[in-house]
Amino acid sequence: xxxxxxxxKRYKKPLLLILSFALVLxxxxxxxxxxxxxxFSFLYLVPIVIxxxxxxxxxxxxxxxxxxxxxLLADICMSDQFSQSYIPIVNETFRLTVFLFIVFIIARNxxxxxxxxxxxxxxxxxxxxxxxxxxxxxxxxxxRSRRYGHPFSVMVIDIDDFxxxxxxxxxxxxxxxxxxxxxxxxxxxxxxxxxxxFGGDEFVILLVRTDERSASLVARKLQTQLLNNMRGKxxxxxxSMGLATYHSVPESVDETVRAADQLMYQIKxxxxxxxxxxxxxx
Numbered sequence: 001x002x003x004x005x006x007x008x009k010r011y012k013k014p015l016l017l018i019l020s021f022a023l024v025l026x027x028x029x030x031x032x033x034x035x036x037x038x039x040f041s042f043l044y045l046v047p048i049v050i051x052x053x054x055x056x057x058x059x060x061x062x063x064x065x066x067x068x069x070x071x072l073l074a075d076i077c078m079s080d081q082f083s084q085s086y087i088p089i090v091n092e093t094f095r096l097t098v099f100l101f102i103v104f105i106i107a108r109n110x111x112x113x114x115x116x117x118x119x120x121x122x123x124x125x126x127x128x129x130x131x132x133x134x135x136x137x138x139x140x141x142x143x144r145s146r147r148y149g150h151p152f153s154v155m156v157i158d159i160d161d162f163x164x165x166x167x168x169x170x171x172x173x174x175x176x177x178x179x180x181x182x183x184x185x186x187x188x189x190x191x192x193x194x195x196x197x198f199g200g201d202e203f204v205i206l207l208v209r210t211d212e213r214s215a216s217l218v219a220r221k222l223q224t225q226l227l228n229n230m231r232g233k234x235x236x237x238x239x240s241m242g243l244a245t246y247h248s249v250p251e252s253v254d255e256t257v258r259a260a261d262q263l264m265y266q267i268k269x270x271x272x273x274x275x276x277x278x279x280x281x282x
Contacts, residue, residue: 013055020047020063020067020105028070029135041071041095047098049106064099069094123197125175134196138206138253141194145209146249152208153215153245156260157185159201160238160270160272179233184229188222204257212245212279218245219275240264245279 004125018066027043034040039131044067072092104157121133143153159181178201185195185205207215223239230237242264250256263276 016051016054017059020051021066023047023160024063024067024070027067028074031071031074040235041067044071044099048102052103052106053110057103060098060103060107064089064096064103067099068096071095123182126179126197126237128182128186128203129135129194129196130197131196134198134206135253136192137194138256141206141208142249142253142256144270145246150209151211151247152206153210153212153214153243154256154260155205155219155244155262156242156257157181157203157205158240158264158268160268162201165235165237173235177230177233177237181226182231184226185222188225189218195211204260210245211247212277215243215245216275216277219277223275240267240272241275242267243275243277245277247279247281250280 014056016132024044024047027040030043044064048060048063048067050250051063053180056226069092072089075091121130121136122128125128141152144150159177162174175259182195182197183205185203189195189205192208193210194208196204198204207218210218223241227230240263242260244256244260244263246256250259259278263278267274267276272280
């Protein structure tokens with residue numbers, strides 16, 4: 001069932017465009033059948049609005065142009081019913097202008113909405129996902145792991161002695177440090193992995209389709225690079241990292257994070273600046 005749903009989503013845009021073109025041609029045909037006395041041009045707004053919102057501005061512009069052309073073509077076929085031959089061209093020029101204006105309004109409003117949704121899911125300081133976004137994205141990835149039997153790993157990173165940086169250099173330097181940490185993490189994991197800031201100086205990473213060997217390698221390289229970047233900037237912090245690899249899926253995302261968090265705190269209680277890795281088979 002899920003595979004069928006994924007396949008449907010993949011073909012949604014092509015199906016939408018085919019239906020939009022078909023509707024545009026149908027409206028043009030109605031124009032030709034009914035003659036110039038009835039104006040059905042407002043019906044073009046249906047495919048134009050839907051296509052602009054769901055497929056993007058470029059496709060909205062194309063549907064608008066095809067709509068105006070189909071109406072023009074019908075009028076040209078009835079050119080003897082107009083007092084001047086150029087009237088259909090003038091009419092369709094104005095009609096196309098209105099269509100394009102609507103397309104750009106819709107595209108602009110959609111962009112504003114997407115920006116607001118993105119801001120609601122990102123940590124404003126670092127650009128990493130926030131806690132809510134992480135749980136939503138992780139739930140999807142974990143469900144996929146359950147479906148296909150792929151392993152995955154969750155890493156929790158806590159910055160050791162971060163408070164000393166704030167106290168010594170000020171919060172503006174602490175903010176730069178946090179941003180540097182996220183930038184370093186993103187540069188050393190894949191685009192499909194999920195990087196989130198859980199508040200303060202704690203970060204969580206979901207390593208998609210990653211077994212214990214690969215996860216351990218990522219963790220070691222990441223810790224080395226983080227320490228090098230901190231030393232290069234004169235920041236005397238280290239990193240405690242808890243890493244949990246799953247070959248079977250737990251009940252909830254919260255459970256996966258909690259397991260990695262507990263591993264991280266074991267490092268905290270045993271001298272800090274290390275990696276604790278466990279392979280969990282539920």
